[in-house]
Amino acid sequence: MNNPRATHESEPSRLLHVAVYKALMTGMIVSSLLFAAAILSAIVSGKPMRLDSGWPPELHGLSGIWLGVRTADPVLLSVAGVVILILTPISRIFASIAAFTVSRDFKFVAITVFVAMAVALAIFLGVTGVLR
C-alpha cells in the first residue's frame, strides 16, 4: 500500500479498498507467474508454444489445469493463467460485496449483487450462444 491518504480515511472505505486491492493483486500476481512460467518452460524445455494449440479437450477442467501446472506444460500453464485472469475481476465483485456487508452499506450490497447477477447472466448468455 503506497497511498498518502490511507491513514485518515474511514474504516469502511479502508476495508473496501483493501479487499478490492488484495483481490486484484492476488489475481494479477498468480496469473503473471503462470504466464511467465509458461514462457520460461517453453524456452527451457525446448518445447515451443505451438500456435493453434488450443486447450486439448481431454484436459478440460481443473484437473487439466492442475496437470499443466505439475508437468510445466507451456500451453496448459497459459490456460491456467487465462482462467485466473477471467476470475480476478469477478473475485473483485465478491470482495466488494463482503466489504460492503461488513460495513453495513446495504445500498451498495444491493448494487454490487445486481452487478454480479448481470455479469453471471451475460456470461451464461454468451457461453450458451444466446448473445452470438
Added chain:
Amino acid sequence: MHLGAITPNAEGRRAARFAPPPGGSVSYTDVAISLSQMLTLFGGACVAGLFGSLLGVGGGMFIVPLIVLGFHFPMKTAVAASIVSVIATSNAGGSSYVDQRIANLKLAMFLEVFTTLGAMIGAVLAMHLQEWLMLLLFSLLMAYLAYGSFTTRHLDDRKIRANQFADAAHTGVARFLDLSGSYYDKSAGQDVPYVVTGGGIGSSLSFVAGITSGMLGVGGGVVKVSAMNRFMNVPMKVAVGTSKLMIGITAAVSSAVFFASGLIEFALVAPVALGTTVGATVGTLIMNRLPSSLLKWIFSILVIYIGYSMLARALFLRLGVSLPHAG
C-alpha cells in the same frame, strides 16, 4: 463485449483459426511461436499497457493491429487475445489506482450496473443492426468526445488549483449513494476533493459505453472516461483510474465467451498479457505525476484515432472505400 463477432459453431471456429493471412496461404497448424516473436509481442503489449493505464482504456486498439499486421493472425484471434489482455491491464492498473486511492470504487460499482446491461444490449444489437451504421454513429460520438476533451484540456488543472471540483452541489443519486470523494494529485501536490454530479447523464453514457463495448469491442473506456470527466464533475485522473478498474468486468465476460468458443490462442496470450501487465504497472506509477492537461491531450489524439478507425471501417463496409488505417 464483442460477442457479436464470435463464430457460432465448431466448424466456423476451426475455419476462423485456420484462415490464411491476408494475401498468404500459410496454415497455422504445427507452427510454433518463436522467442523473438514472443519478445515483439511482449514489447508491443508493454506499450499498449502503458498507454492504456495512462488513459483508462483497454489498449486493444494497439494490440489488435500488432497481432493482425505483425503476425498475420485472423482478426478474431487477435481480438480474443486483446480482450484477455484487457483484463490483465485492468487488474494491474486497477489495483494500483485502488491502492493510490485514485479509483472511486463506489462510482465504479454504480456505473458498472449500466455498462454491463449496455454490453448485453450491444451484443444483441450487433446481431440485428447494420455494422456500418453503428460504426458511423459511434465515430461521430468519438469526434464529439475528442472535441470536448481537447477544448477542456486546461480545465482540470484550473479547477484543481481553485478547488472547484468541490464546489458543485450535492444532489440526486450521487448524493443518495455518497459517490463523492477525493484523491491526492502528485502533479499539483495537493488533495483534490470532488463532488460527483450528473448521475443521470453519467449512467446513460455508461450504458452507451457498454453498448459500444458489446457491439464493437472497442471504445468503451473512452466513453466512460469522457462521461465521468465532462458530465459528472469527476477529475480526469479519477475518471482514468475508475474506468481502468471497470473495463476488467466487461472484458472478463467477453473473455469467458471467447474461451468457451475456443478462440483464445494461448501461445499468443501469455506474452501479450504479461506485457500489458508490466506496461500498465509502469503507467500507473507515471499517471498521477503528469498534469491533467497532458493526459487530455493524449486522450484527445487517441479518441480521434479510434473515431477515424471506425469511420474508415464504416466507409469500407458501406461503400467499399479504403481509407488508410491500421487494423
